Amino acid sequence: MKQLTALLLSFICFTAAAQSDPYLGIVPAPVSVNKGKGEFKLTPETIIFADTPSSKAARYLLAYLKKNDYGNEITDLAHVDKKRLTTKNTITLSMTYKGELPPEGYELDINDERIIVKGRGAGLFYGVQTLIQLLNKKDRGYATLPAAVIKDNPRFGYRGMHLDVVRHFFDVAFVKKYIDAMAMYKLNTFHWHLTDDQGWRIEVKKYPKLTEIGSKRAQSKIGKAKPEDSMYDGTPHGGFYTQDEVSEIVQYAYERCITVIPEIEMPGHATAAIAAYPELSCDPNKAYKVVETWGVFNDIFCPTNETFKMLYDIIQEVHPLFPGKYIHIGGDEVPKIAWNSSDFARQLIADQNLRDANGLQSYFISKIEKFVNSQGRSIIGWDEILEGGLAPNATVMSWRGEKGGIAAAQLNHDVIMTPSSGGLYLDHRQSKSPEEPLSIGGFAPLSKTYAYDPVPEVLTKEQAKHIIGVQANLWTEYIATPAKAEYMLLPRMLALAEVAWSPKGNKDFKNFSEDRLAHQLPRLDAAGYNYRVPEPIGAMDTTVTGDKFSIQLKAPVEGASIHYTLDGNTPGTTDLLYTAPLALTVPAGKEVTFKCITITPSGKKSNVVTTKLKN
Numbered sequence: 001m002k003q004l005t006a007l008l009l010s011f012i013c014f015t016a017a018a019q020s021d022p023y024l025g026i027v028p029a030p031v032s033v034n035k036g037k038g039e040f041k042l043t044p045e046t047i048i049f050a051d052t053p054s055s056k057a058a059r060y061l062l063a064y065l066k067k068n069d070y071g072n073e074i075t076d077l078a079h080v081d082k083k084r085l086t087t088k089n090t091i092t093l094s095m096t097y098k099g100e101l102p103p104e105g106y107e108l109d110i111n112d113e114r115i116i117v118k119g120r121g122a123g124l125f126y127g128v129q130t131l132i133q134l135l136n137k138k139d140r141g142y143a144t145l146p147a148a149v150i151k152d153n154p155r156f157g158y159r160g161m162h163l164d165v166v167r168h169f170f171d172v173a174f175v176k177k178y179i180d181a182m183a184m185y186k187l188n189t190f191h192w193h194l195t196d197d198q199g200w201r202i203e204v205k206k207y208p209k210l211t212e213i214g215s216k217r218a219q220s221k222i223g224k225a226k227p228e229d230s231m232y233d234g235t236p237h238g239g240f241y242t243q244d245e246v247s248e249i250v251q252y253a254y255e256r257c258i259t260v261i262p263e264i265e266m267p268g269h270a271t272a273a274i275a276a277y278p279e280l281s282c283d284p285n286k287a288y289k290v291v292e293t294w295g296v297f298n299d300i301f302c303p304t305n306e307t308f309k310m311l312y313d314i315i316q317e318v319h320p321l322f323p324g325k326y327i328h329i330g331g332d333e334v335p336k337i338a339w340n341s342s343d344f345a346r347q348l349i350a351d352q353n354l355r356d357a358n359g360l361q362s363y364f365i366s367k368i369e370k371f372v373n374s375q376g377r378s379i380i381g382w383d384e385i386l387e388g389g390l391a392p393n394a395t396v397m398s399w400r401g402e403k404g405g406i407a408a409a410q411l412n413h414d415v416i417m418t419p420s421s422g423g424l425y426l427d428h429r430q431s432k433s434p435e436e437p438l439s440i441g442g443f444a445p446l447s448k449t450y451a452y453d454p455v456p457e458v459l460t461k462e463q464a465k466h467i468i469g470v471q472a473n474l475w476t477e478y479i480a481t482p483a484k485a486e487y488m489l490l491p492r493m494l495a496l497a498e499v500a501w502s503p504k505g506n507k508d509f510k511n512f513s514e515d516r517l518a519h520q521l522p523r524l525d526a527a528g529y530n531y532r533v534p535e536p537i538g539a540m541d542t543t544v545t546g547d548k549f550s551i552q553l554k555a556p557v558e559g560a561s562i563h564y565t566l567d568g569n570t571p572g573t574t575d576l577l578y579t580a581p582l583a584l585t586v587p588a589g590k591e592v593t594f595k596c597i598t599i600t601p602s603g604k605k606s607n608v609v610t611t612k613l614k615n
């Protein structure tokens with residue numbers, strides 16, 4: 001009986017939450033959701049029509065249905081006798097509807113008889129993503145979707161996620177899994193950080209040593225050890241993508257409406273390339289090796305004609321693999337020591353009437369930009385490319401706060417906001433708990449990522465149009481495994497998706513973190529992701545004083561349980577199960593230590609939250 005009451009209680013709480021969520025659990029929050037009455041039942045008999053069965057949206061839906069044990073096929077509307085066309089128990093995907101929708105927009109209309117999804121290009125794909133998010137699976141082949149009319153389109157055209165595959169290499173399968181997660185949340189740009197001091201990770205046929213030598217380092221620094229302490233793991237690390245693999249990934253992303261932007265770093269973060277071809281440096285006689293630790297290094301490309309020729313060759317060979325508009329040329333963290341002590345570089349500064357080495361950096365980037373433009377592409381650079389003057393057509397990625405982005409927008413350059421101070425550096429730790437894994441430092445809890453707004457108030461309306469979007473970055477100095485990469489990515493990537501997609505006025509952290517995330521995390525479980533499990537909602541790592549305490553908690557993941565102890569021990573599955581609010585009385589002069597934890601149906605655990613109740 002007791003168990004039944006608990007069950008009923010949690011059932012009542014759950015339906016109340018679902019009803020109060022204006023966005024039906026959808027992430028990112030759509031522009032508008034009008035809830036209807038009843039629900040649509042997807043059964044094995046449901047007919048799915050598409051006017052464009054070859055569309056990415058139709059193929060994605062078909063693949064999803066197959067993978068998840070729904071037997072439904074997709075029928076080409078063109079092959080259906082219109083006179084006998086029934087709309088009962090149908091889902092229709094339409095790209096050839098009348099009227100207009102905003103760029104990348106879609107409409108999803110669900111009632112108890114039929115579903116219609118409208119959208120062109122990526123719009124229809126996003127409509128399908130929302131449809132999939134609304135599927136409440138009941139059984140093999142059966143699901144329900146709540147009746148609603150959803151109208152939706154993104155706030156920004158550039159919605160990016162970055163992955164550093166240099167500091168640690170991630171294989172093709174993982175990169176695809178990363179792209180899959182992006183697609184689920186309507187992100188559309190994958191920034192692939194392919195070269196750096198610690199490795200060169202893309203095959204260039206004209207310069208084979210870039211990967212023969214440059215893709216391997218002898219060992220890696222252990223944890224946070226200082227370089228001078230010489231603490232290394234003694235284990236070689238390496239890897240690179242062949243051009244075929246690159247094409248496979250680009251195609252995989254394209255199928256999911258995601259554009260891949262390659263980053264080829266210059267003139268700094270270039271030691272791996274220099275280790276392979278020392279003639280790229282200002283001091284070719286020095287001994288170079290692929291870097292085994294993290295940081296900023298002095299060995300940068302020398303601005304000689306030979307260097308430019310080689311960089312042009314590399315760009316020329318590589319850019320056809322990436323059909324998007326942009327090539328990211330890096331440009332960040334360029335120490336000028338090597339140039340300032342090079343006769344050649346100093347002479348070039350004088351010959352070109354440049355002010356100093358910063359001017360030379362600008363000269364370098366402008367030359368590269370000219371070449372990239374001649375190939376029909378545009379460059380993106382980190383905000384350091386502003387130093388010494390911005391190349392004429394460059395898009396700026398603002399990472400050292402928003403200053404660079406603001407300056408660039410005021411100069412009428414396009415900007416992508418990705419400030420490390422804005423919770424967008426997903427290598428920063430997610431909480432202050434000592435249970436968090438080792439990270440580079442910084443503090444970027446989910447709430448901080450969520451709260452970020454990419455449009456600084458100082459910009460005029462016209463200048464603000466240059467903020468084309470926003471991105472979060474996953475640098476991997478301290479992320480050596482796919483499991484940890486996923487832990488750092490999720491769920492913060494969902495917050496980023498909402499920053500990038502949803503109208504500012506629809507953002508609500510309480511609704512996002514307490515209702516919708518709880519609905520999304522089991523989907524990530526089902527798809528095999530290792531996300532960071534949030535602590536029980538309402539639990540606080542703190543000391544509270546008084547004599548009577550009421551503790552009210554909510555599971556942050558649908559179906560998860562909360563276990564707790566009152567004796568200071570770490571709670572686990574064998575400890576007390578939270579089912580209803582607790583009322584505790586602490587005697588005068590005493591202290592009770594309440595510890596709680598979230599445990600998901602798949603067995604994933606949150607950090608422990610400790611609350612000291614003191615009288």
Ligand code: TNX
Pocket residue numbers: 332333382399425427440475476477
């Ligand atoms: C700065 S962001 C870097 C990277 C590091 C990162 C670590 C940027 C353009 N440069 O090289 O990996 O910080 O958070």
